[in-house]
Amino acid sequence: MQTTLLLGAHCSIAGGYYNAISIAHKLNTNCLQMFVKNQRQWHIPDITEQQLVLWRQTKSKFKNEILHIIAHSSYLINLASNDSNIRKRSINSLKEEIMRAHLLGITRYVLHPGNHKGQGIKTGIKLVTEGLNEVLSEFDDLTILLETTAGAGTSIGGTTEQLAEIINNSKFPEKLAICLDTCHLFVSGHDLSSKEKFDKFLHNFNNLIGLQKIACIHINDSAGKFNSHLDRHWHIGEGYMNINTFRYIINSKVFSDVPKIIETPKSADVITNDSKNLKTLKQLWTNGVK
Secondary structure, X not given: OOOOOOEEEEOOOOOOOHHHHHHHHHOOOOEEEEEOOOOOOOOOOOOOHHHHHHHHHHHXXXXXXXXXXXXXXXXXXXXXXXXXXXXXXXXXXXXHHHHHHHHOOOOEEEEOOEEOOOOOHXXXXXXXXXXXXXXXXXXXXXXXXXXXXXXXXOEEOOOHHHHHHHHHHOOOHHHEEEEEEXXXXXXXXXXXXXXXXXXXXXXXXXXXXXXXXXXXXXXXXXXXXXXXXXXXXXXXXXXXXXXXXXXXXXXXXXXXXXXXXXOOOOOOOOOHHHHHHHHHHXXXXXXXXX
């Protein structure tokens, strides 16, 4: 029986890595997601010993409260780029971010597969797989979670089949997992608003990849309509998605051990909006009753 709801938010590292844990504590959550560096810069100074000490002290202080900490890649990384310089920088940046995650003791790292930039999906998937092979050959203590995408433009990861192909062709499938994003699923054409449709999605995913590969879920409503491919997250229950989708995910035994993270729009104080969205989700949880 599910007795603990693994739920949290993406928390800012502004002011220091330890601040993400402090925010999660203020939100009364048991999970958090964070960047390990500025998400819009290729390189920043190395983590200082003082930063690590503050992080480890804060992490230790709340070790019984914060059960899962997940890293998210920066937005610049594109392993499928048709620009050899960008692709090289992406691979190097990915290695750097994973090393930072290692220093912070984080073992799950979410990555957007990339954009093929007109080369075609097959070529893009091949480049992503080759890039991941190079990176994963150097690390043993971290799992990369490929995130489902909105399927817009030349993005890779808008279908379960595309993600399955990356994992199946990888030299290190045991080091790869999946992060589902509800907004991205919805706008890429996955309707999970009824129990029948939700179960059908799980069945298909299990056949192609395996439900055990789902290691994180981003829970976001959508400001874009169904199958619009518009990647714009919105507040839970206020977007185009049926509230039942969130109810099924929150209460599914399949996902009871999977951390669930909101990436909904922030308020200026970084607390108010997150608290509201977390409260909405907690109200949907039946604590294992159903």
